[in-house]
Amino acid sequence: MEVFEAFRKRHSYRYGYTDQDVSREDLVRIVEAGMLAPSGKNCQTTEFVIIDDKNTIKEISQMHPSNQAMQQAKAYIACIVNKEPPAVYEGLAFEIEDCAAATENMLLAITALGYASVWVDGWIRDPQRNKKISDLIGLSDSKVIRIILPIGVAAKEVSQPPKKDFTQRAWFNSYKKSS
C-alpha cells in the first residue's frame, strides 16, 4: 500500500475482529516499522513487548469492557518507556515523543498489512491496569507501558472520521493568514 493511501485508510478501530490470527512475521514487520521512526537524538528509547501468547491475551482481553478490539485482539503490542526518562539533549527527555512516533509508524504498517488497531493510551494510564499488564509481561519497576495496540483483522468496515480542512489548520508563512 502506498504511504499516502495508508494515511487516509488508518483509523481507530474499536470493534470486533475476525478469527484470523496475526502472523509473527507480520508482527515483526509492524514493530520494525515502529523501530524505524525518528527519535530524539536517535536514542530509540521505545521498547516493545509483542503479546501473542493465548493465556496472556485472554487475561488482557477481559480488562476493557467498552472496547471490542481490546477484547478480541489476536495480539497486542505494548510500547514501553522509562518511568523517569533521562535527559538526552539540553536537559530534555523525548521518550513520550519517541513512543508516539513509533506508534504512528506501527499504525500505518498495521493498516498497510490489512489489520486494524487503535492507539490505547488514556485507558492504560490507570495505574492498576498498567500494573496488571506490566506484571503479565514481566516488566521491571523502572519501566512503564505507555501505549498498547490491539491487533486483528477488522470484522466491521470503519473509515477514518472527517478531519478539518487544510485551511483551518495550516497556512503559508503567517499564522492564520496565508501569503
Ligand SMILES: Cc1cc2nc3c(=O)[nH]c(=O)nc-3n(C[C@H](O)[C@H](O)[C@H](O)COP(=O)(O)O)c2cc1C
Ligand atoms: C495521544 C492519543 C491518545 C489516544 N488515546 C486513546 C485511548 O485511550 N482510547 C481510544 O480508544 N483511542 C485513543 N486514541 C485514538 C483517538 O481517539 C483517535 O485517533 C481520534 O478519535 C481520531 O480518530 P482516528 O484515529 O480514526 O483518525 C488516542 C489517540 C492519540 C493520538
